[in-house]
Amino acid sequence: MKYDTVVIGSGITGLTAALVLAQRGQRVAIVEKNRFAAPLLRRFRRGGVWCDPGFHYSGGFEPGGALSVIFRYLRMGDSIRPVPMNADGFDILRMGDMEVSIPVGLDRVEDALRAAFPQSEKAVRGYIEKVNAIMSLTPFLSFDLDYRDFSNNQHMIDESLDSFLDGLGAEKNLKELLGQYGQFLYGVPGNEVPFYIHALIMGSFYRSSQTLANGGDELVDAFLHRLDQEGVVMFCGSPVAGIEVDNNRTITGVKLGNGEMLECGSCISTIHPGLLVDLLPGGAVRPAFLSRLRGLENTEAAFATYLEVDDVPARLNDANFYRMRHPEALTHNSILAIMMAGSMSHGSRKKGLCVLKESPNSPISKELYGTSRRASEYVEYKEMETANTVERLLECYPEMRGKIRVADSATPHTYERYTGTPGGSMYGVKHSVNQIKLNSMTSIRGFYLAGQSILMPGIMGGAVSGVVTAANIIGLETVWNEVKQWRQ
Amino acid sequence: MTEQEIAERVKKIMVEEFELKEEILVPTASLYDELGLDSLDSVDLVVALEREFSFKVVRNLDEEKIRAIRQLKDIHEFIMEKQKAMQGEPK
Ligand SMILES: Cc1cc2nc3c(=O)[nH]c(=O)nc-3n(C[C@H](O)[C@H](O)[C@H](O)COP(=O)(O)OP(=O)(O)OC[C@H]3O[C@@H](n4cnc5c(N)ncnc54)[C@H](O)[C@@H]3O)c2cc1C
Numbered sequence: 366m367k368y369d370t371v372v373i374g375s376g377i378t379g380l381t382a383a384l385v386l387a388q389r390g391q392r393v394a395i396v397e398k399n400r401f402a403a404p405l406l407r408r409f410r411r412g413g414v415w416c417d418p419g420f421h422y423s424g425g426f427e428p429g430g431a432l433s434v435i436f437r438y439l440r441m442g443d444s445i446r447p448v449p450m451n452a453d454g455f456d457i458l459r460m461g462d463m464e465v466s467i468p469v470g471l472d473r474v475e476d477a478l479r480a481a482f483p484q485s486e487k488a489v490r491g492y493i494e495k496v497n498a499i500m501s502l503t504p505f506l507s508f509d510l511d512y513r514d515f516s517n518n519q520h521m522i523d524e525s526l527d528s529f530l531d532g533l534g535a536e537k538n539l540k541e542l543l544g545q546y547g548q549f550l551y552g553v554p555g556n557e558v559p560f561y562i563h564a565l566i567m568g569s570f571y572r573s574s575q576t577l578a579n580g581g582d583e584l585v586d587a588f589l590h591r592l593d594q595e596g597v598v599m600f601c602g603s604p605v606a607g608i609e610v611d612n613n614r615t616i617t618g619v620k621l622g623n624g625e626m627l628e629c630g631s632c633i634s635t636i637h638p639g640l641l642v643d644l645l646p647g648g649a650v651r652p653a654f655l656s657r658l659r660g661l662e663n664t665e666a667a668f669a670t671y672l673e674v675d676d677v678p679a680r681l682n683d684a685n686f687y688r689m690r691h692p693e694a695l696t697h698n699s700i701l702a703i704m705m706a707g708s709m710s711h712g713s714r715k716k717g718l719c720v721l722k723e724s725p726n727s728p729i730s731k732e733l734y735g736t737s738r739r740a741s742e743y744v745e746y747k748e749m750e751t752a753n754t755v756e757r758l759l760e761c762y763p764e765m766r767g768k769i770r771v772a773d774s775a776t777p778h779t780y781e782r783y784t785g786t787p788g789g790s791m792y793g794v795k796h797s798v799n800q801i802k803l804n805s806m807t808s809i810r811g812f813y814l815a816g817q818s819i820l821m822p823g824i825m826g827g828a829v830s831g832v833v834t835a836a837n838i839i840g841l842e843t844v845w846n847e848v849k850q851w852r853q
Numbered sequence: 854m855t856e857q858e859i860a861e862r863v864k865k866i867m868v869e870e871f872e873l874k875e876e877i878l879v880p881t882a883s884l885y886d887e888l889g890l891d892s893l894d895s896v897d898l899v900v901a902l903e904r905e906f907s908f909k910v911v912r913n914l915d916e917e918k919i920r921a922i923r924q925l926k927d928i929h930e931f932i933m934e935k936q937k938a939m940q941g942e943p944k
Pocket of ligand 1: 373374375376377378379396397398399402403404405418419420421422423603604605606635636637640667669721780783784785786790791792815816817818822823824825827
């Protein structure tokens with residue numbers, strides 16, 4: 366059997382792309398190396414609490430928002446019911462002695478930042494104005510646009526967040542705070558992130574940040590149901606081991622690790638692009654492209670600790686708490702993010718919390734982890750990082766001492782094992798002013814790249830990338846006009 | 854770096870990374886018509902040059918210049934210019 370399109374990877378990007386194509390009548394298959402779909406979205410249960418690996422909250426769930434419109438277009442609107450977070454402060458940011466709560470709505474974010482940084486009033490206004498302007502020029506963040514606007518990239522200027530804020534005369538701590546906040550949500554420091562990437566992602570969170578009662582499961586279940594209705598075939602448990610290309614540099618199929626061949630007319634790869642180096646046949650692309658894939662710089666990984674708690678500090682029920690690095694501090698030089706308790710505790714009697722910590726360099730080599738995961742060095746490292754996370758949590762919330770138990774933790778190696786993403790990198794390839802963006806098109810006809818590493822990270826970035834890449838195959842104008850009809 | 858050295862290193866990239874035959878790599882060779890590069894290749898080429906010559910392309914600054922590149926020798930000129938600009942920069 367020949368498929369119109371084979372999608373490699375069943376993360377948010379792959380699931381979205383596959384469903385768009387199938388809805389338009391294509392015969393589609395998805396290949397996922399894990400035994401189950403969407404390893405970053407699928408929750409697991411430990412010690413009586415639900416643990417979310419790669420989804421906690423997102424922008425775009427509000428009516429008319431990117432995710433809500435896409436999910437309605439994919440006829441999943443009824444199964445996904447976002448839960449609002451604290452409108453007066455969905456993210457609480459603490460840096461040094463300063464604390465800023467980020468409320469819902471760009472106007473209110475402006476007020477909050479102005480109150481916290483009275484000396485930078487003008488800079489704050491200029492910042493919010495520009496975020497708004499960039500969003501209004503970007504399809505999916507604005508549904509007023511025409512399909513032709515997809516090729517307008519005038520606003521996608523290569524200026525870093527830091528240099529943009531310097532230009533506005535922003536004070537150092539404002540720059541530091543916005544830079545670190547963003548870095549946690551897209552993985553790139555302020556001196557490297559292109560301002561428009563910061564604007565699109567942070568602007569979406571500012572507009573409306575919401576979560577889902579059943580966490581990532583709510584997304585996966587809705588997708589699997591719809592994909593099944595549309596006849597999409599899922600191959601789980603065997604990785605794609607090779608991409609088949611003919612003499613005209615046209616895709617012909619993908620080969621699975623178990624030897625199975627899936628013939629196809631086109632193929633969308635949503636895996637980390639660096640992994641393609643081992644999957645593309647010799648001669649299919651130029652060595653320069655492979656060198657480029659090998660040299661890609663990635664975002665940093667995170668270390669996740671899942672806790673069972675007797676009591677959740679009240680404000681963590683519907684808000685996340687970020688402990689930023691202090692610019693002058695020598696210790697605590699990684700950001701700690703305590704994710705709101707909401708979805709972890711939902712539907713279970715016990716209460717849970719997930720604490721994420723930036724984890725740039727694990728001392729454990731890939732070989733060591735690969736050969737024997739229970740090697741004592743690894744266990745030791747994991748225990749140490751977990752203990753350190755708990756200690757830092759207690760510094761922020763001393764009242765929790767004696768009232769928490771570790772349910773589990775996930776190291777960068779755990780993430781890499783499940784997703785293949787090198788180093789367990791949180792958001793894949795860095796979108797940086799120092800790194801030219803990869804194109805979705807490749808020199809192999811019918812072979813496309815999509816996902817967090819190509820367009821934008823996060824659930825919203827992945828979903829948008831999935832729609833846009835599918836639209837490149839079946840026609841951007843048609844798909845965009847259809848999607849737009851679901852905005853109300 | 855002299856123009857000669859630059860030309861040699863560019864040639865090496867063209868041979869190794871773009872699988873082109875050395876004898877066609879004359880300074881006046883047109884990248885698109887004669888060497889058969891396409892627009893996707895040209896981005897990979899920029900990345901390869903960035904790595905080889907340790908500079909970074911700044912989109913708003915260099916885009917026009919890169920788009921104007923037609924022949925192999927235009928690349929050499931572009932690199933010479935980039936290097937000059939880099940020497941002027943504070944360390
Ligand atoms: C700790 C953490 C917390 C996060 N929190 C949030 C959050 O709160 N909100 C938010 O918006 N984003 C969050 N993110 C980011 C978000 O999870 C990702 O940006 C997004 O899920 C990426 O989706 P994707 O489809 O592009 O990639 P992936 O989900 O990585 O999909 C790629 C898929 O390909 C599969 N694969 C790899 N190799 C092969 C192969 N050879 N053959 C077949 N299949 C293969 C992988 O198993 C994987 O399923 C978080 C990420 C992390 C790590």
